[in-house]
Amino acid sequence: MAYAIASGLVEKNFPCRLFHFDRDSAKYVRFESIGSSSCWKLEELLEACDTVFFAVKPQNFDELLAQMNGFPTGEKLFVSIAAGISTGYLAASLGRGAKIVRAMPNTPLLVSMGATALCANEQVTPQELCYVQQIFSQLGVCEIIEEELMNAIIAVNGSSPAVVYLFVKAFVDGAKEQGIDEQLAFRLFCQSVLGSVEMLQSTGKSPEELIRMVTSPGGTTLAILDSLEQSHFSEAIADSMRACTRRAQEIGK
Numbered sequence: 733m734a735y736a737i738a739s740g741l742v743e744k745n746f747p748c749r750l751f752h753f754d755r756d757s758a759k760y761v762r763f764e765s766i767g768s769s770s771c772w773k774l775e776e777l778l779e780a781c782d783t784v785f786f787a788v789k790p791q792n793f794d795e796l797l798a799q800m801n802g803f804p805t806g807e808k809l810f811v812s813i814a815a816g817i818s819t820g821y822l823a824a825s826l827g828r829g830a831k832i833v834r835a836m837p838n839t840p841l842l843v844s845m846g847a848t849a850l851c852a853n854e855q856v857t858p859q860e861l862c863y864v865q866q867i868f869s870q871l872g873v874c875e876i877i878e879e880e881l882m883n884a885i886i887a888v889n890g891s892s893p894a895v896v897y898l899f900v901k902a903f904v905d906g907a908k909e910q911g912i913d914e915q916l917a918f919r920l921f922c923q924s925v926l927g928s929v930e931m932l933q934s935t936g937k938s939p940e941e942l943i944r945m946v947t948s949p950g951g952t953t954l955a956i957l958d959s960l961e962q963s964h965f966s967e968a969i970a971d972s973m974r975a976c977t978r979r980a981q982e983i984g985k
């Protein structure tokens with residue numbers, strides 16, 4: 733995710749200098765290839781940067797924060813993209829005055845089609861939050877929400893790309909089973925997803941209205957929708973979203 737954000741900023745010519753630190757130096761080649769400067773110690777990076785992104789897995793936060801070892805946070809802006817990690821948890825370690833933005837982006841950032849949700853603690857000024865929003869807006873859409881919804885939003889944008897890929901795979905597999913060429917089904921289905929999203933965004937019609945436009949009485953669409961609902965499709969999605977939020981709470985701090 734760190735590389736997706738950094739490379740997206742470089743591609744968009746966002747005015748900034750980039751520095752990276754990772755405990756795995758094999759990761760450095762990629763970052764250096766986009767002009768980011770390698771730091772061999774966390775302190776080096778902290779000294780060089782005004783805005784610091786934390787992009788380690790939630791389970792690595794304790795060791796990361798321990799490495800910071802009371803480094804003065806000053807006026808620095810910290811941005812964490814980790815699922816479940818609260819601004820309160822970070823402030824407890826970084827210091828009460830630390831300016832912290834919590835973000836939930838997603839992998840489509842890599843193709844500048846990301847969707848990011850942000851919140852900030854009270855130390856962050858509206859201008860600073862706006863700056864972080866500008867960063868993520870280079871890479872797609874970016875919305876500001878309340879921190880109490882940050883775990884629940886993960887199902888909506890952070891994890892949902894995986895569900896979309898599963899959905900595509902299920903359709904392509906289903907097509908293959910009925911004798912359709914896999915690549916052809918992939919092309920037609922991806923375009924159907926793209927076109928449907930464009931319809932949602934450009935016509936202003938609700939999902940229900942657009943469903944009605946596709947569904948002829950007694951027709952094929954009714955058959956596919958009825959079959960999905962018999963398999964409790966909507967309920968399964970709602971259940972899966974609750975599971976996602978619960979997991980964020982479990983791994984969260």
Ligand SMILES: NC(=O)C1=CN([C@@H]2O[C@H](COP(=O)(O)OP(=O)(O)OC[C@H]3O[C@@H](n4cnc5c(N)ncnc54)[C@H](O)[C@@H]3O)[C@@H](O)[C@H]2O)C=CC1
Pocket residue numbers: 733734753754755756759787788789790792795796813814815836837838839890891
């Ligand atoms: N992958 C995704 O779709 C999304 C991930 N996130 C969040 O982004 C964060 C990173 O996820 P990924 O990029 O998928 O993980 P990743 O495993 O690809 O990258 C994490 C990097 O952190 C480094 N690292 C671990 N502990 C470290 C330490 N103590 N000091 C320095 N470097 C350390 C690892 O070497 C690794 O290169 C996670 O917290 C995740 O919740 C958020 C939204 C979407």
Ligand SMILES: O=C(O)[C@@H]1CCC=N1
Pocket residue numbers: 815886890891
């Ligand atoms: O699976 C995860 O924990 C991360 C957070 C959102 C997407 N991937």
